Amino acid sequence: MNLDFARSDRSTVGLEWEIMLADPATGDLVGRAPELLAALEEESADERHTVTGELLTNTIEVTSGIGSSVAQAVDDVARAIAAVRSATEPAGIELLSAGSHPFAQWYDQRVTDKTRYHTLIERTQWWGRNMMIWGIHVHIGVEDRRKVFPIINALAGFLPHLQSLAASSPFWAGERTGYASNRALVFQQLPTAGLPWPLHDWSEFESYLDDMVRTGVMADASEVRWDIRPAPRWGTIEVRACDGMSTLPELAAVASLVQVLVEQFSRDLDEGRALPELPAWFHRENKWRAARYGLDARVIVDAAGTQRPVRAHLAETLEKLAPVAVDLGCAAEFASVTTILDAGASYARQLAVADAAGGDLSAVVQHLIREFRSGPETSTAAS
Known part of the structure; x- marks a missing residue:
């Protein structure tokens, strides 16, 4: 099979964000996307952003245009969210995002009426119906397809870091799971999902x-659902491992980290330096550790098996790559990764709210609704 890789400008940015629709009073999911999407899709036809449906009718996805910077892509997403709110607020619908809904049940949800979704559910059955998961996708432009798999293999070493920063699914169907990202382990049950196979060049792909x-x-290639995959149609590497970010500033922070890592690896290749790779079994263990412990995980950082606290390794990485962020014009977003390290990721904030509310998960939903609107809450006092 000969597969073209579209031309893409180096280190450009594209963002996708999956958003839940909820009842403002109960916090439960509402399957009302179909009644909103026709108008929203028409309104976005001439915009840089898009607004589309997803597998379940309780979800709307917003997508940026091709950003020359993280800030431009984030601005597209902000405009898309504003357009969605113009439709949801009069309809009495609230918005939130996380890797999972704290208490909604899979059997109450409806599948969007599209052939590809019905085909997926027919094949995957119970696991497919349980895909009550929300995520972000970060696309970074790569100018030469010969770089794609070397960069994917190196970037896989940072999947646990990205997964820990974005972890936001500590609850599942009303249960406290004990995992920072339950979504990470649920999603990999789908065929062709999970960690990428260790391929080395485009011909192997x-x-x-x-x-x-x-x-x-x-x-076709669009059904490859790896945690990192090539996106041949767009000429990008697409990171899909992250839970749905609960706030726009955190989405910007994680996007900047992905962009800077890809650019650094691209520079290394330009200068003839070999990129780091870990054995597949270390990647698998790292993914589980990040899902279980989030930012408190210890991760394996090299082929020799060296283990480091993910917070400490991230802090070192941020310091080392800060000049690249300056070059790419995302220094502010990149620096805000430190805010997540200091204040905690969404999973930790959700757990704190649940504890303060005596285990009431409706309080967690209201917290997520507020965060999606206003940004990360630094105190749980109001919750």
Whole structure:
């Protein structure tokens, strides 16, 4: 199979954000996206951003245009959210985002009436119906497809860092799971999801796709659902490992970290330096540790098996790569990764709210609604 990789300007940024629709009084999910989307899609037709549906009718996805910087892509997303609010507020619908809803049940949700979604559910059955998960996708432009898999393999070493920063799914169907990101482990149950296979060049990816299509596993490259994947249509590397971010500033912070890492690895390749790689078994363990412990995880950082607290390794990485962030014009967003390290990720804030409310998960939903509107809450006193 010959697969083209679209031309893309280096280190450009694209963002996708999956957003829940909720009843403002009960906090439960509402499957009302179909009644909103026709107008929202039409209104966004001439804009840089898009507003679309997703697998479940309780979800709307907003997507940026191609940003020359993180700030431009984030501005697109902010405009998209404003457009969505113009439709949801008169309809009595609230917005929130996290990797999972604290108490909603899968059997109460409706699947969007599209052939590809019905096909997915028919094949995956119970696991597919349980995909009550929300995430972000960060696309970074790569100018040469020969760089794609070396960068993916190196970037995989930072998946636990990104996953820990974004972790926001400590509850599932009303239960405290004990995981910072329960979504990470649920999502990998789908066929072709999970960690990327350790491929080394584009021809190996084409061979993989040929095998998958020939055996009926997937129809095309768009059904590769890895935590990091090539996006041939856009000429990007797409990071899909992160839970739904609860706030726009945190989305910007994580996007800047992805952009800076990809750019640094691209520079290393330009200068003839080999990129770091970990054995696949270390990646698997790191993913589990990040899902379980979030920012309190200890992760394996090199092929020798060296283990470091993810907070400390992130802090060192931020210091080392700060000049690259300046070059890319995302220094402010990049610096705000430190805010997440200092104040805690969404999963920790949700758990604190639940504890303060005596385990009442409706309080957690109201907290997420407030955060989505106003930004991270630095105190749980009001919760």
